[in-house]
Amino acid sequence: MRVLGIESSCDETGVAIYDGDRGLLAHQLYSQVKMHAEFGGVVPELASRDHIRKLLPLTEAALKEAGLTRKDIDGVAYTAGPGLIGALMVGAAAARSMAMGLGVPAVGVHHMEGHLLAPMLEDEPPAYPFVALLVSGGHTLLVDVAAPGSYVILGESLDDAAGEAFDKTAKMMGLPYPGGPMLSRIAEKGDPDRFSFPRPMVDRPGMDFSFSGLKTAVRLEIARHAKDEKVDETDMADIASGFQQAVVETLAIKCRRALRATGYRRLVIAGGVSANRHLRQRLDEMAKQEKSRLYYPRSEFCTDNGAMIAYAGWLRLSHGQTADLALQVRPRWPLNELEALA
Known part of the structure; x- marks a missing residue:
């Protein structure tokens, strides 16, 4: 067909x-x-x-x-x-x-x-069952995928999706649309450990997400370092890097919980944010620690x-x-x- x-x-x-x-x-x-x-x-x-x-x-x-x-x-x-x-x-x-x-x-x-x-279009697609992390501008979902068409939501964002948080944070930094990918590029030049941003909802059980508090913390840091309504390039890069690391670590912690809760050994990430290089690297490290394998579609x-x-x-x-x-x-x-x- x-x-x-x-x-x-x-x-x-x-x-x-x-x-x-x-x-x-x-x-x-x-x-x-x-x-x-x-x-x-x-x-x-x-x-x-x-x-x-x-x-x-x-x-x-x-x-x-x-x-x-x-x-x-x-x-x-x-x-x-x-x-x-x-x-x-x-x-x-x-x-x-x-x-x-x-x-x-x-x-x-x-x-x-x-x-x-989407990962099923690759040469080595994941076998069922698997855990899927769907991260895009409008959605952040952790899904138990037992079989094609059989989906159980394990966790979801209670406010902004991860991609939305990237875009809104980029806008606070004065970056042009679409800001999320540009924020990630700036973050590559920064020190991710300079600013200690919160990892939202990781101190409580469950697999839901919330990124509004993290976004507020970044806004306050931007205001604190602004001079004449501008933030210098070093501060901007460090803030972007710290923000990105906080999002990535939060997603990794929740994915680890999902793998352990289901007992599955395969993790799929998909959606626009899944193209983020730092996210892929961190989830790959976590999956290996859990004796699992990470799958994702090609960038396009x-x-x-x-x-x-x-x-x-x-x-x-x-x-x-x-x-x-x-x-x-x-x-x-x-x-x-x-x-x-x-």
Whole structure:
């Protein structure tokens, strides 16, 4: 079965084609970062309009890359949520229209399930069961993944997600959008031990997260070192490095708890923040200490992309799941409400 996948939940337009026998055949992606940078963040209406402009050209490019025509497509998958409702509607409308015109089934995919399954696109994918840490701009989740479609939430953020904390902290530092990746680059030049920032909620049982207090601690430190409303480069780098280390150590502590609670020996990290080099190194060290193995997708599949949606859609379509004709998207959609695979 060859599945065309469409991702349009926020500010990336992704189209990919996945073949159940041959694997990923094509992958096309367009980022709206430059357009939104002018406004310091994503403007939902502009995002939706740009998805409209880019979806069909990217679809044609994906078909050409795969050496296929539209008639070779056996199913269409699209991100049905969570995400920006206008952006989701663009992808859903395009996908359902294509599926109807081609006479093939369509299925809506949960955005976070796409991220969770992204490592399955690699040459050495993890076997089930495993613990998954999903870290992105909008979500921080620890998930017990017993089998495809069988997910139990072990812990989640009670306020800001890890990626959101990175972006908001970067904004406090005066860094341009998107600030999170830039903060990480600045942190590489700093001393992570100069500032002792809190590791939130590690002194209490459980696997939930909270990064609002850490963000406040960083804000106070920035204010303390500001001179004429500016912080010098050394102080900025040290603050960024200390903040990053606090986030990474917090995530590592909670992942260790999850591995011990489940008894699993495989840890998956996915989502935009999983591309962070320092996070990967620390979790790899922790996993080895726990006699476990760390898995993650290649960097281009950490951020939003069509490949993960094509794969997750193929998985659900191959189990007989399809969406009805109604265009139903869910801007908010808890992962544990997903329909289990047969």
